[in-house]
Amino acid sequence: MPSISTKHAPAVKNVICTHCEQPSEVARRAMSIFCPHCKKRLILEDFKITSYYAVREFFTCGDILVERKGHVVAPIKVGHLTVKGKVQGRVTARASVRICKKASFQGELETPVLLVENGAVLNAMVRIGTTAADCS
Ligand SMILES: [Zn+2]
DSSP states (O other), rough: OOOOOOSOOOOOEEETTTTTEEEEEEEEEOOOEOOTTTTTTOOOOEEESSSSOOOEEEEOSSSSEEEETOEEOOEEEEEEEEEESSSEEEEEEEEEEOTTTTOOEEEEESSEEEEETTOOOOEEEESOOOOOTTTO
16 A cells, blocks of 8 residues: 655645645545645545546546446546546546456546556556656
8 A cells, every 4th residue: 555654643644736736734534625835625535436427627636436337527636546437538646547347448647557457448648657746
């Protein structure tokens, strides 16, 4: 398991803003905060998508699981992304992306770790191992 170094009390965690890439310290159980740097709302929750879901942007500091019947059409910024259904869009994952068997992904993918299971469909421009400092 990847872990963030814990100099601080366990009641808080460090997150990287999905808008401005600046780090913030947040209460571990907080669902959202306003970024102290760019003042935008920052979602911290984990999501599980079980149906069609199309949005203008799908940004979270947490994780996203797209279930077998889930179909996400959106630009995504996420920690861990697990796809069992379909995803279309530009994905930037801070931690990892896993495309499970029978899942499909179409679009652009940027992640430090990519796992593609046997039988998955991946039709994407992929960048693996980008550092957090390289943000456009
Ligand atoms: Zn910010």
